[in-house]
Amino acid sequence: MSLLRLFSRPALSVSSRATMSAPRSALQVVRHQSTESSYTNILVSNPRPGVGLITLNRPKALNALSSELFVELNKALKDYEDDKEIGAIVLTGSDKAFAAGADIKEMAPLTFSEAYVNNFIAPWSYITTLRKPVIAAVSGHALGGGCELAMMCDILYCTKTANFGQPEIKLGTIPGAGGSQRLTAALGKSKAMELILTGNNLSGEEAEKHGLAAKAFEGGNKEVLEGALDTAAKIASYSRVAVIAAKEVVNKSQDLGVREGVEYERRIFHSLFGSQDQKIGMKAFAEKKKPTWSHL
Known part of the structure; x- marks a missing residue:
C-alpha cells in the first residue's frame, strides 16, 4: 500500500x-x-x-x-x-x-x-x-x-x-x-x-x-x-542584501539560457555597488577586519 x-x-x-x-x-x-x-x-x-x-x-x-x-x-x-x-x-x-x-x-x-x-x-x-x-x-x-x-x-x-x-x-x-x-x-x-x-x-x-x-x-x-x-x-551572518541577490540570480538560471543568465547576473552584480554592505564588506576585507553588516 x-x-x-x-x-x-x-x-x-x-x-x-x-x-x-x-x-x-x-x-x-x-x-x-x-x-x-x-x-x-x-x-x-x-x-x-x-x-x-x-x-x-x-x-x-x-x-x-x-x-x-x-x-x-x-x-x-x-x-x-x-x-x-x-x-x-x-x-x-x-x-x-x-x-x-x-x-x-x-x-x-x-x-x-x-x-x-x-x-x-x-x-x-x-x-x-x-x-x-x-x-x-x-x-x-x-x-x-x-x-x-x-x-x-x-x-x-x-x-x-x-x-x-x-x-x-x-x-x-x-x-x-x-x-x-x-x-x-x-x-x-x-x-x-x-x-x-x-x-x-x-x-x-x-x-x-x-x-x-x-x-x-x-x-x-x-x-x-x-x-x-x-x-x-x-x-x-552575511549581508541580507547580498544573500537575496545571490538567491535571485541562481533561481534566474532556471529560467534563462546561459548568455541571458550571465547578463542578468552582471546587472545584479553592478547594482550591489549601490548598497552600503558592498562598501562595508570590501572595506573590512582590505583592513582585515570582520564586517558589521547594515543589511542596506
Whole structure:
C-alpha cells in the first residue's frame, strides 16, 4: 500500500478550519518576538541567531499536507520573511516523515470544478516566492507533496535513509505541485520519468548522488537538522542584501539560457555597488577586519 494512504485524520474544510488556536502543550514553541498565538499543525522557533525554524507537526498523519497546514505554514513563512532579524529559514519534519504526502482524505472527494475554480494546492507554492533562503532538513518519508515541498526549498539536506518519491501514479493521478518539473530539472528526464511512471522511491543517499539533495547525513532528523541549522546560521551572518541577490540570480538560471543568465547576473552584480554592505564588506576585507553588516 502506498504511504500516501497512511494518513489517519482528514483535513478540516476551508469553512470550518481555525488557522490559529490556543496553545495545546508546552511542546509548542512560539517565537519570542511574536504574539502569544500558536499553531495546530506546525511548530516555530528561533534556535540560532538570525534563523527561523518551522517544524511540520502532524505526527499521527506522518505530517500529511493539508490546506489547513498550508494556511499556517504560509503565515509562518511570511512572518519570517517580514522579520528583519531573520536571515534564513529551515523547514523540517520528524524522524519518520518530513511529509509523507498530501492528505488523501481531503483530496479524494474533490470534483474538477472545485479543484479548478478554487485553484487547489496553488497556495502550496508560496514558499517559492520568498526572497530569504529556505533549507529543507528531510528525514524519513518525503513522498508526493512532501517531496514537492522539499524540492521547493532552496537547499535540500537529508538523511541517507530518507525516502523520496512521487507515487501519485498509484492513485490514478500525477504530481500537482511541481513534482514533474522540479524532479526533471534535478535528475534529468530519464530518471524523473522512471520514478514518476513507476512510483518507485529514491533514498537520501541516491538523492545526494543524483543531485536532488545538496548533502546526505548519517543518523536521523537530529543530525540533518543540525547540519541545516549550521548552514542557515552561516547564511544569516552575511549581508541580507547580498544573500537575496545571490538567491535571485541562481533561481534566474532556471529560467534563462546561459548568455541571458550571465547578463542578468552582471546587472545584479553592478547594482550591489549601490548598497552600503558592498562598501562595508570590501572595506573590512582590505583592513582585515570582520564586517558589521547594515543589511542596506
